Amino acid sequence: MPVFAEKAVKISKLPAFRAEHFPYAGPYPWLDRPDALERIEEKLRAGEITPDQAGQCRHWNSDGYIIVEKLFDQGTLNTVWEGYERAVRAGKIKLKAGPAPGDPHPGRYLNPHKKVGGFCRILKHTGLLNWIRLLMEREPRGLQTIAAHKGSEQPEHSDSIHMTTYPLGYLSAAWVAFEDIHPDSGPLVFYPGSHRFPYIFSKDVGISVSDFKREGDRSYHEKYEPFIQNLIAQNRAQPKYFTARAGDVLIWHANLLHGGSKRQNLQLSRKSVVCHFFVKGAFVYHDLSAARSRREEYMGTCLLRDDSGAIRGLSRFTKHKSKPNSASP
Numbered sequence: 471m472p473v474f475a476e477k478a479v480k481i482s483k484l485p486a487f488r489a490e491h492f493p494y495a496g497p498y499p500w501l502d503r504p505d506a507l508e509r510i511e512e513k514l515r516a517g518e519i520t521p522d523q524a525g526q527c528r529h530w531n532s533d534g535y536i537i538v539e540k541l542f543d544q545g546t547l548n549t550v551w552e553g554y555e556r557a558v559r560a561g562k563i564k565l566k567a568g569p570a571p572g573d574p575h576p577g578r579y580l581n582p583h584k585k586v587g588g589f590c591r592i593l594k595h596t597g598l599l600n601w602i603r604l605l606m607e608r609e610p611r612g613l614q615t616i617a618a619h620k621g622s623e624q625p626e627h628s629d630s631i632h633m634t635t636y637p638l639g640y641l642s643a644a645w646v647a648f649e650d651i652h653p654d655s656g657p658l659v660f661y662p663g664s665h666r667f668p669y670i671f672s673k674d675v676g677i678s679v680s681d682f683k684r685e686g687d688r689s690y691h692e693k694y695e696p697f698i699q700n701l702i703a704q705n706r707a708q709p710k711y712f713t714a715r716a717g718d719v720l721i722w723h724a725n726l727l728h729g730g731s732k733r734q735n736l737q738l739s740r741k742s743v744v745c746h747f748f749v750k751g752a753f754v755y756h757d758l759s760a761a762r763s764r765r766e767e768y769m770g771t772c773l774l775r776d777d778s779g780a781i782r783g784l785s786r787f788t789k790h791k792s793k794p795n796s797a798s799p
Contacts, residue, residue, distance in 0.1 A: 473751040474608075475637050486679050487755035487762050489671040492636045499639045500607045506531045523604060530605055534665030534723035541597050542717040547648050551741060553588035554617060562586075568620070573736045575620035582617040582743070583772050589615055590772035592646055593745050601721060602642055608749035612772065613641070613763070621656020621740045622730035625695045626702060630669055630724045631758050633746055638669065640752040641724035647714035648741035655740040656733035658720065661707040665723035670697060671757045679760045690758060698727060 477495040484491045500509060507528065514524045526536045557563040558576075563585050565576035583589035592598070593612045602610040613633060635641050651657050668674075672682070675693040682689055701707075711731060712720050722728060748754050754763035 475753075479636065479753070481753070481762075486760045487757070488673065488679065488760050489634060489638075489669070489757045490673045492638075494638070496637055498637065499605075501527060501531045501605060502639055519604070526601075527604070530723065533662040534726040535660060535662065536601070536605070536721050537712075537714075538597075538601060538719045538721065539715070540717045541719045542592070542595070542646060544716060546591055547646075547716060550586075550588040550591055550743075551648050553586050554582060557582075557586050565619075568736070570736060573620075575736075575739055577620075578616050578618040578622060581615055583612075583615045587772075589617070589743065592743055593772055598644055598719065598745075601719075602644070602747050605642060605721065606640060606747075606749050608640065608751065610642075610747045611750055612745065613748050613754065614746040615743055617743045619739050619741055621658075621733045623656055623732060624730045625691075626659070626661070626698050626727045626729035627695070628670060628698075628725045628727055629746065631671055631694065632756060633748070633763070634671075634755050634757040635724070635748055635752040636755070637752065639724050640749045641746065641754075643722050643744055643746045645712065645720045645722075645744045646742060647712075647716055647718050648743070649716050649739065651712065651714045651740055651742075652735070652738050653711065653713050654734035655738035656731050657711040657713050657740070658728060658742075659709045659711050659731040660720075660722060660726055660728035661702060662710055664702070664705070664707050664727040665725045667701060667705065667725065667727070669725055670694070670701070672760075677758070682759055694758075702727065 474497065475495065476497055477493040479492060500506060503509075510519075510524050510527045510531075513519045514521065519527070526538075530536050554563070558565055563579055563582065565579055567573075568575050568577065583593050593615060599610050629641055629643055630638070633641055645658055672678075672694070675697045677689045677693050707727070709731075712718075714720065755761065756763060
């Protein structure tokens, strides 16, 4: 049970891990509350945040995202991506080939941080965690990563149907560009202000628990995705494309609508990793599949690694093991 929820929930008594079975109760994230702008000004006057941080908080409140330029240096990006490519070449990570004829780039990989320690340098980056901490006003916890060589062309969606929290809204995502993103590569597309739309869950579009068990993603594609397209059209939401420079980061709200735009040139790569975070004390589940998120899987080997991606204490262990045994001839 979440330690900070206003209404307690007995998890074992829920009929299913679906949003309709959880109270629509807070506390809500501080930047989602009606007094958010006043609180930003209070924090600024008190010296708790800088003018730059205050500006980013206002932007989050109004538009549902922030951009942090050059948060990651080129050396870190190169080291992490080279480690990923080595894992692919070694067969430690197996990527599916591009489905389209003439597509030279492989598909995405879920949770590469569990296989490649270098990704822990992204997931546990102090600067990134500080921004998440500011926006959520709670301690962030890594939930999931996805690495990609190319644009996903994934239809628009809110992350909250896939990764849901109680209390609602304590999820955020950070998309990190590993190279300069060309407009024809299929940049990430998002809709400023769409985080203020109602949260849309499986029940809202007529996907039952049995539907998903029986049909899998087909029910999602047939019901949820058209619903979101209609929602965008009805609200006349305007798209924005993240044509980032290497090292830039887009951080977005749990309910911001986003996706992958069409790849105009299949030869162009779009190297990136997206990290999803929840917060300490929130309960995490997957509304679409009606499944509880397995907490022990979140950080993977990052729990054993420092911010550089190296395993803690390994050098001491190696030194000790390599020391000659005095009892040996």
